[in-house]
Amino acid sequence: MRSTGPLAALAATALALSLAGCAGGANGELTYEDSPLGEYLSSAFGGDMSPEEQQKQIEEQQRKSEELMAECMAKEGFEYTPNIQNAGSVVSSDDVEWEPEKKEWVEKYGYGIVNSPFNQEMGDPGEEYVDPNQEYLDSLSESERNAFYETAYGVPPTEEEMSEDGSFEYDWENSGCQGWAQHELQGEDPWQSDEFAELRDKMSTLWSSTQDAPEFKALNAEWSSCMSDAGEPGFKTQPEAQQSISDEQNKIYEAVYGDGTEEVDPSTTEDPSKSPEMKALGEKEIALALVDLACREKTSYAQESLKIQFALEEKFIKDNKADLEAFKAAAEQSK
Template identity: 35%
Template sequence: MRHHSTLRRTLTAVCATTIFTLGLAGCAATSTESDSGAESEPTATAETATPLYEYLAVTYPTYDDDEARANHDDYQAALTTCMTEQGFSYVPEEYASYSGSTADTDDAPFEDRNTEAWVAEYGYGLTQVQEEYVPDETATVDPNNDYVDSLDGEQSGAYYAALYGEYTAEATTWEAQGCQGVADHAVSGEFDALLELHSPILSAAEALSASFPQTPELVALDAEWAACMSTAGYTTFSTQPAPYSAIFDESQALYLTATGMTEDARLELQGREIPLALADFRCSDEVDYLTRSITVQAALEDQFVIDNEAELDALVADFTALA
């Protein structure tokens, strides 16, 4: 069963939040970008995989370029059928393969990022210049442009209503999202149905992840880390994920300005990011933050698995059968 790349990512959000602990140079759970430009699901390293992750990992869709192409073709075929039934011409879009690569900060595995040398050069890796994925220019033109341009205003409006649905704040179901919703449901409907079927256990896993920062063991560990950071001159951070989050939020805010992140702004932020990340790395290493936090997390998840083993086994069985 192939899943269209625009399917709901509810499960991803739930599963990603079960990897609670931030690594010393970023997230311990990592995600990668495939050759097709699509982001793959988070993965855990050997030292960060935990009991609950072992159950939920089976639900992560994985894609390679051949799978992405087949997935795209299935979606376009369903979209073409729907638009034809609505009385419109529709030419399936060609699959756009991608070329190019990202900078070393994206490509580096966790074990490489989690070294003082890497952090001293890249910080959290948030302000490095990244190479963009450049799509194959032969596949970027929508083959339906000329047809849509030939329609008058009323017909054009009807075409887009058929394609996208009538937009309202309540239009969250696939039925309300026009032929794109129909095509998405045709390709990923079984997957979405399983999300709904197993939503109680997935919601419970999400609630468990939300409770983790408040556990007494982690509160005490964060206090040790914060005391070290204070000695290093950083007194405003009370939890280990906070410095990374602060730099990430600031970088995102700069990217979202009208001018984007200018080179001067990038260098200024990087000048604060690297020493902060270094202090974080050293203090995390001093208190053995990663190992101790994973130990706390694993204990919580062990109990969760014991309490919910039947539901988790059913989830694994259903998603394995769908793969």
């Protein structure tokens, strides 16, 4: 499978939705909680767990992975101290207001890209991060450190092995001890098992092709016409408006840090998130998002898009009912 792409986006979206716990809509309006596929995805991504339970699960999985990695590195003749400092914390909807359909929220955050309520909730990073393996790495020669990293993470892909979008065909066998450790744990994860590989591919196709549905094309055309009339032409689909801000933000970061092919010392560079360019982009984001919101309201975009999406999901469930039930059963059994 690819390291990035529609499938990874699907998994991230499913997890985000399960964590967000969208509130039920008023007056019978649809919300993501009404997703027909949600019943199956929540089984794999913890939608029936509290934020505290999700956090505990994340930490436990990381602890197991790091212990396996240390075991693997020891067999290869290297010391490795399990690093359990990076377990991501779960932020629930009780902690953060995510209301992109409300004007007051959009006036403050836009799409939530440059200025995000999640950034405010997380606050200061706290104590400076210290790599538990740094002292050991400092004791190694340059060639020994290179061998350490290759053993731990595998040999980085060449330019020929990478696609135009920067993704590459992931193979755990070529990803060092980290790949081996993750593969060992994936035996407990139905989402990653070979048994459901075909289902994953079908689900990925479903989500990546949703915007191609005739109903969505008609809805986007109506929205696009509204945007042009309001002075924001050039967007054929609603997701393109938000993506345009993400693309510009990436360019600002790349201008400072590069494309990732060369190491850059952050201490010697200005923080791009606090630059005049980023401030201007934040203002542009809010202006664009407000026009977008007005056009979404005019076209009932949120409700209509959910109707279209859920209809496609219902058809998908009908065509893949047996596989989805098997996946749900396996996910519940693995808990």
